[in-house]
Amino acid sequence: KAGVTQTPRYLIKTRGxxxxxxxxxxxxxxxxxxxxxxxxxxLQFLFEYFSETQRNKxxxxxxxxxxxxxxxxxxxxxxxxxxxxxxxxLCASSSTSGGTNEQYFxxxxxxxxx
Amino acid sequence: AQRVTQPEKLLSVFKGAPVELKCNxxxxxxxxxxxxxQYSRQRLQLLLRHISRESIKGFTADLNxxxxxxxxxxxxxxxxxxxxxxxxxxxxxxxxxxLTFGTGTRLTIIP
Numbered sequence: 001k002a003g004v005t006q007t008p009r010y011l012i013k014t015r016g017x018x019x020x021x022x023x024x025x026x027x028x029x030x031x032x033x034x035x036x037x038x039x040x041x042x043l044q045f046l047f048e049y050f051s052e053t054q055r056n057k058x059x060x061x062x063x064x065x066x067x068x069x070x071x072x073x074x075x076x077x078x079x080x081x082x083x084x085x086x087x088x089x090l091c092a093s094s095s096t097s098g099g100t101n102e103q104y105f106x107x108x109x110x111x112x113x114x
Numbered sequence: 115a116q117r118v119t120q121p122e123k124l125l126s127v128f129k130g131a132p133v134e135l136k137c138n139x140x141x142x143x144x145x146x147x148x149x150x151x152q153y154s155r156q157r158l159q160l161l162l163r164h165i166s167r168e169s170i171k172g173f174t175a176d177l178n179x180x181x182x183x184x185x186x187x188x189x190x191x192x193x194x195x196x197x198x199x200x201x202x203x204x205x206x207x208x209x210x211x212x213l214t215f216g217t218g219t220r221l222t223i224i225p
Contacts, residue, residue, distance in 0.1 A: 003157070033213075043200065043215035056211050090158065098211030099204045100146065105158040 002027065004093050004106035012112045018079040021109045025072050025093030031055075032074035033103060034066060037088040046089075049074050050097040078111075086113045116141040116205045120216035127191045128224045135186040135219050137175075137201030146204040147184040148213070149175055153197045161186075161199070171195070196223045 005024045013019050025032050033056075034046040045058035049068035068074040072093075078085055088110050092103035117140040127133050139145055149161040162170045164177040164184060175186045184201060201216040 035215075042217040045212045045214065048212070058212060092158075098206070099202075099213040102160045102163075103213070107157055 004091060004104050006089075006091055006106040006109050008109060009107065010110045010112075012114060013081050014114055015081055015083060017081050018077060019081060019111060021076045021078075021089055021091075021111070023074045023076070023091035023093075023106055025074070025091075026104055029093035029095050029104070030072050031094040031097050032068060032072065033092045033094070033099070034074070034076050035090045035092065036060070037090055037108070038086075043090070046076065048097065048099075055097050081113045083113050085111065087111060116203055116207075116214050118201050118203045118214050118216035120199075120201055120219050122219045123217070124220050124222070126222045126224055129193055130190050133186075133188040133191045133195065133221065135199050135201075135221065137184045137186065137216060139182050139184065139201075139203045141182075141203055141205055143205060143207075145177065145179070145182075145184075147175070147177055148202040148204070149173070149184075149186050150200040150202055150215070151197050152200070153194075158200070191223045193223045193225055196221060 007022045031050045033048040035043050037043045048056040052068045063079045066076045088108045090108045092105045094101050094103045119138045147164045151161040152158045173188045198218050198220050200218045202213045
């Protein structure tokens with residue numbers, strides 16, 4: 001089985017811009033979770049989509065949003081970028097919702113905001 | 115609020131010596147705990163979960179509800195155990211479920 005893929009792998013944006021990141025889960029997985037990883041805060045849960053619906057949500061502002069398509073691919077959008085949004089964004093796919101079953105992580109998208 | 119604490123950012127252990135990576139959690143509900151590992155230049159992956167009660171790559175972890183701990187242990191460290199280890203807690207709050215990760219411990223095995 002092909003693993004979780006994320007595009008792009010690296011991205012540089014300017015403060016105030018918006019960005020869209022993409023995640024393709026393992027075939028057959030319907031859950032996609034997004035995480036932000038920074039040296040200071042570690043791994044923080046953003047949100048989870050399951051069967052095109054946002055099921056669970058972390059404590060991030062509304063500038064962070066996402067969606068999931070019928071083929072389970074998911075996108076994450078960050079609007080009005082701030083310097084503090086610079087991070088590695090990881091997505092993880094799973095066969096079930098809520099983190100009970102193993103989550104398979106992608107390689108991440110490294111976002112740098114200047 | 116739920117929290118996962120990994121008190122050691124860095125841990126160095128000699129090959130063949132026992133390893134213990136500490137994890138403490140704070141959660142009012144019934145906890146489900148996991149250990150994830152990230153080897154150099156590889157993706158984050160599940161190592162083990164408490165409900166499985168299994169040993170993976172020689173590692174075990176026992177959930178101690180009294181001490182709210184889920185420490186990861188291995189009796190004899192091997193060089194290939196060098197990696198970043200994350201403890202994670204699954205919580206459910208009014209139907210909102212998520213994994214909360216600790217900040218991680220970088221384990222280095224000294225040959």
